[in-house]
Amino acid sequence: MTTFPTARAVRTTPEGLLWEPSERWVRGRRGEVTVVDSRHPVLVWELEVPVPLYAFPREEVREDLLRPAKNPRSGTHSGSRIFYDLEVDGELLENAAWTFPAADLCGHIAFEWLRRSGRGLDHWYEEEEEIFVHPRD
Template identity: 65%
Template sequence: MLIFDELKWEPSERWVRATRGGTTVVDSKHPVLVREPGLPYPTYAFREGEVRTDLLRPAQSPPADGPHAGSTVFYDLHLDGAVVSNAAWRYPAQDLAGYIAFEWFRHPETVLEHWYEEQEEIFVLPRDPYHRVDALRSSRHVRVEIDGRTVAESYRPVAVFETGLPVRYYLPPEDVDLLSFEATETRTHCPYKGEASHWSYRGEDGPARPDVVWSYQDPLPAVPQIEGYLAFYEQYAAVVVDGVKAGG
């Protein structure tokens, strides 16, 4: 995971498109991958000619705190009768003067609804070419406890090694006490693994603990090994690997 103390950028050869309400707002085969100071993830900037600049107007209330590496030029997006404030901006670097960048998935408001690299939809953030995810089948002994009770135990986990993150162990559902968990409506997205479903712990006597387990039921092609497997948030569950508590 690369983190810089100054603005950095490099060209990308990926074909990037973004849409809102069925309208293509960005269609670029010459994007620039930009890394802002202090941030662990990149974003894209696009040539003016590859952006629907006719849908952009100078921002009515630009942010005063100089986000995005001190950017001061912001645009509101006007589309289908709606206005999305501060949806796009220009970076202050002279070499990026002819480029425009967009917010991705700003909460609670969506800026551009769908992003694509080539023909694949991507989620949350651009995929970082320096970020790696390896899902490896393992024979480590993994035991999971919640409130002192064993809720999962496996000798056949999938260990996921991801740049800048602790190792996560995904367990087959057959090795998890599924009756102790209840599906929730929570969905989260990862640009490298896909959409995750979540489950809450019901417990035997105590109150439910929300969203302690997650699983990718239809993971992205890079990590097929974790399909349907379950992983546990270590702040809610004790994950013990070969007798050693993970994160301890």
């Protein structure tokens, strides 16, 4: 079971990732399918990327839609440990999700944003408002 941090302080992993618990209710969808619905997301700043992304506790992710990546990417997402393909309504999105190698983020899954990378989840919501490209930090 994932432990949900509650303190509002930016933390640094040994790998150099910055992360911070968020108090926002965040949802990510592909088309009409909700893939993640979380009240315990964390903001993650990857090395040399100026904007954060969200990572989510596994238990708040539709893992039934994830498949081990057939062609895992290399050299992306700060040394990702595991990549996943996402299958929604018969469509397979390669490398749409991943985990980080950092022990601090163990048990969390991050997703690509369609408007940020050209693939991934296409609708994101913080509370009731749709957001685009990246989370507010």
